[in-house]
Amino acid sequence: MGLKWEQLKERLQVPKDKHSYYDNTRWCNRDLIPMPPERRTWGIWGYCGYWTVSGSCISAWSTGSTLLAFGLSPQQAIGVVILGGVLTGLLAVACGWMGENHHIGFTVSSRFSWGMQGSYFPVVLRIFVACMWFGMQAYWGGQATRVLWGAIIPGFAHMKNYFSEGSHLLTNDFIGLLIWMAAFIPLVLVRPERLQIPFAISFVLFAGSCFGLLIWYVTAARGVGSMFREPGSSDNVGWAFMFGITAILGAWGAGTLGQSDWTRYANRKFAPTLSQLVAAPVTIAVTATIGIVVTSAAKDILGGDIIWNPIYLLADIQEEYHSSPRARAGVFFGSLGLVSSQLAISVVLNSVSTGMDMAGLCPKYINIIRGSYIMAVIGIATQPWQLLSTADKFLKVLSGFGVFMAPATGVMLADYHVVRRTKLKLNDLYTGDSSSIYWFNKGVNWRAIVAFFSGVWPLLPGLVGTVNSLTDASFVGWIRLYNLTFIVGLAMSFSVFWVLNFFFPPPGLGEEAPFVEDDVLYGVDERSSESADEKNVAIGTGGNGNGGDNKQGAVATVSV
Template identity: 70%
Template sequence: MKLTWTSLREALQVPKDEESYYDNTQWCNRDLIPLPPERRTFGVWSYAGYWVVTGCNVSAWSIGATLLGLGLSPQHAIGVVVVGGILAGILAVVCGWIGAKHHIGYTVSSRFSWGMYGSYFPVILRTFVGCIWFGIQAFWGGQATRVLWGAIIPGFAHMKNTFSESSHLATNDFIGLVIWMFAFVALVMVRPEKMQIPFFISFVLVAGSFIGILIWAVHNAHGAGAMFHTPATAPNLGAAWMYGITAVLGAWGGGTVGQSDWTRYANKRLAPTTSQMVVAPFTITVTALVGIIVTSAAKDVLGSLIWSPIALLGEIQELNHSSPRARAGVFFASLGLVSSQLMVSVVLNSMSVGMDMSGLWPRYINIRRGSYIMAAVGIIVQPWQLLNTAAKFLRVMSSFGIFLAPATGILIADYHLIRQRKLKMDELYIGNRSSIYWYSKGLNWRAFVAFAFGMWPMLPGLAASVNGYTAPSWAGWIQLYNLTFIIGTAISGVLFWVLSISFPPPGLHQESAFVGEALPMNENYHAEDQAIGVQQTKEKEPATLDVSV
């Protein structure tokens, strides 16, 4: 068969379901349509597993332990995590309502706030943040894999480093990263609606790891350790609290604003809510508490403050001179950490970034292909350069809130206050002026103005924080920056609401279902621009998929 450019383009397009009622267009593919009932497989326990995986991992452990570096007492650090976890749960409920009701992800839902072309802006921002976060999670996964293999082959743990010291990456860490990446690529092959069993396996493994490490630390230190009872040393306790809460919200902000990416799989409207409000803050808090206790106790045993559970396992093996018993314990503990990093990378990064990239080029990118692109970009940015100190780790997490907070405020204000949870689903897939979500040339200026005003007050504080400016003239900006997620969300949300009330967008309070098997042609525009690109049929009445329930 002769290979032509047309046939090559058709071969590269993402696959469609058999007897599909949609086509791959600039705005639509299998991963972007509202999920049909047969793909809504997540119930209450499925979402409990989701939030356990999301909250019981190295990130949550490290946040709790690293907060001690801000001068907070362990008790204050726990309080920060509790408040941050509860706020993250509330945001998850509010943002995830779209997915539970309409069964669409953030990639599509951003179109009604930003405009059809304007939605590319928040999607690209989320893609960038997601790639960075994946790189960080992958690096930790590679380190956990290195510790795992070091428990099997002690010589691997002491392999000679052939990389330069300035790279902040050892040779065995790199080998561990490569092995972990192979496992990640295989896990991405599992469809999101089939992830319940991997959730459960990962939970059992990582819970066993954290409990085992906690028992070891408390037993050898004869308690929680002396540091657990030390008072706070931060010169400004209130500022340290707010900085810590911002770090927590920044860490889970991408998961909350894009919560509809997973709530769209709900088989009942309220299936995700219990987990979001109870399991999420509880799991995050318990994991951080374990991390704080272990960090404190391990300092008494090892004499140094180790905020990473992965590094701690390596030190435990060294402390016991790689004895068979120590190696066995380290092996099973690191196995849980490896599985945790795999799952959290799929849940918080692969799914969301894959869907975002799918929205950028639906004909040729779906969630799976987008995940592989994300993996390549996440490694290219060299995340190990971002994590060489605890202070830098917190700065990285806090800076993400500058972009995510305004987008969160706009989403909440538009969906819940302006539109009162009513959408014209079919018009979210029309890429021309016949759609009420087209606005002006595909852009909703209200969203861009609200985003800019929610972001710019944080930029001076970010610059001061990153560069270490300590002059009194920067103090006010730094304090404002420490409230990034709260202030940014509030400013953008309120301003967007005011602009939308003063200059009402078209189609408010209108709603319609997603068109199923066919869509009547509109003579005013080309067939390729039809909503979701559906194929014409000879039926007089098109079948529809009702997503208004």
């Protein structure tokens, strides 16, 4: 019986590359190792595709609703979106630098800041938030699919509902979700290094949907609509402007925190930088601007409540024109872009990053693909239709997880760029004992914990006040501080971590070493002029030229 159990465990282990130079351990598998050169397939245009998917999506379209609700005029909101997009790009460069230089993702990089054991905390935090968001992204994808099929089969749009009213889910929405999931499941099997073409297709389709809606509504309204000309209602434009910027940063905060999950696939240095600094702000700003204009024009045509979600705007077009063939054709092609966008954004911000995070929890048995499927199961099991329909507080709490994401970003940026000055000992990131310089005290770095909660606590009273809709004067200041979550949380944790490491420096500062096996060097700058003999010398010295700093135990995590 014992032998059969061992054989079963062996068969359940995640696959390894043929002639692999690593082993599946508690800290290592194919998706966690520094990305080898043959798998670095992303160039400049690939990263432009990544950011066009991240910036051109339903979330970016609806950004204007948040900004206008806070009292900004449409023109002011557009200015905020542009500036917020530029800052998002700069933040993405800073967070993705370790991926470009050392070819490791967020899951592994958390280990040098939090300790080998402590790294589970930020990883689990990201997994929890991502599973919830995936459920809602999938639900929206299902609704877009329902609109698409309703354009093909008009009767489907008005299909009789067989679910109870308390389920908060219509039968045609459920069918749309099943169809969308059927498309998402095989997409997970495409490895990240091969996703450039699907991303490009998604962007073309979604861009067509955006401009199609823009042309349709502006033509029908004979202009941008009356709402676009309304002045702002804020008593303090400067405060509203700052809130708008932090709202943009918070919306893309989780994506920027995990930038190294994608930049580690770069085929050369600076390949992601152009897209981060140009494609990110341009696509976010253009999409949000189109969303504001279309919503304004649609309000004049359709009347009633303001509709910010493009899915519902497409459905209303079909209703307004009584399912005419022309309207159905436009709705079909428009919803096709929304469906593809939801598929792509779910892969970009949820599937790959969450799969890698789950692989970090149990590398022997979970890789990106298996982790993505686990995420999908958990996300759907949360019944997002219930959460979206009945739990306004839940959505506020989920949005409030920026309270935790921002300090985590501050800790990572301070440690990598300021404390360690981008120098890492990669082999020690896969060594789970006290011989690793990243073991700290029992595997946990207390400096990261103190800095993290220093960035969290000032924002908690504002989170409580926002979730419970408290209007008491004593909460006004805290709520205003909470509205600047990402800026305040990042700055506080960054500063505290920097100061703590200045007075209590961690071990191994300035040490560097590659992730090594035989004569292969990964995670460092592979120069074509370097001979095999020189590589062997580097391995013998731990890769830092000091003649003896390399520990035999550091390479014990890879198979010989």
